[in-house]
Amino acid sequence: MELTNLLLENYQIFKVECLLKSKVNGGKTEIVNKIRAVPYVIIVRLREDPRLMAKSDDTSEYTLMSVKFLNVFNKPTDTLMRIRNIIKGGDETFHKIDGVIDFRPLVQTLKKVQ
Numbered sequence: 001m002e003l004t005n006l007l008l009e010n011y012q013i014f015k016v017e018c019l020l021k022s023k024v025n026g027g028k029t030e031i032v033n034k035i036r037a038v039p040y041v042i043i044v045r046l047r048e049d050p051r052l053m054a055k056s057d058d059t060s061e062y063t064l065m066s067v068k069f070l071n072v073f074n075k076p077t078d079t080l081m082r083i084r085n086i087i088k089g090g091d092e093t094f095h096k097i098d099g100v101i102d103f104r105p106l107v108q109t110l111k112k113v114q
Contacts, residue, residue, distance in 0.1 A: 026099020
């Protein structure tokens with residue numbers, strides 16, 4: 001049995017758009033790589049949005065991300081809030097990601113994959 005089939009039998013995969021506000025000197029590439037390592041997160045893709053680039057300033061920048069994750073709790077919004085809380089404040093298994101000012105999942109974009 002393939003690993004993909006095993007995961008799909010036990011967990012559902014969801015996709016959501018997220019807004020990341022980070023410090024300019026925090027290193028966006030490093031921050032995104034750390035988000036990829038957060039529990040339940042499978043894939044993180046950056047999306048270009050000219051409106052967000054216009055909002056960025058000397059101290060902070062905005063990034064739109066597409067995030068796929070495994071739903072391991074009752075509702076996908078519960079898993080999504082857990083991911084958000086880990087990124088912003090850390091927990092007993094994963095430290096807070098330095099350089100992140102805010103991380104907002106856009107729940108209205110949440111949809112099941114396959």
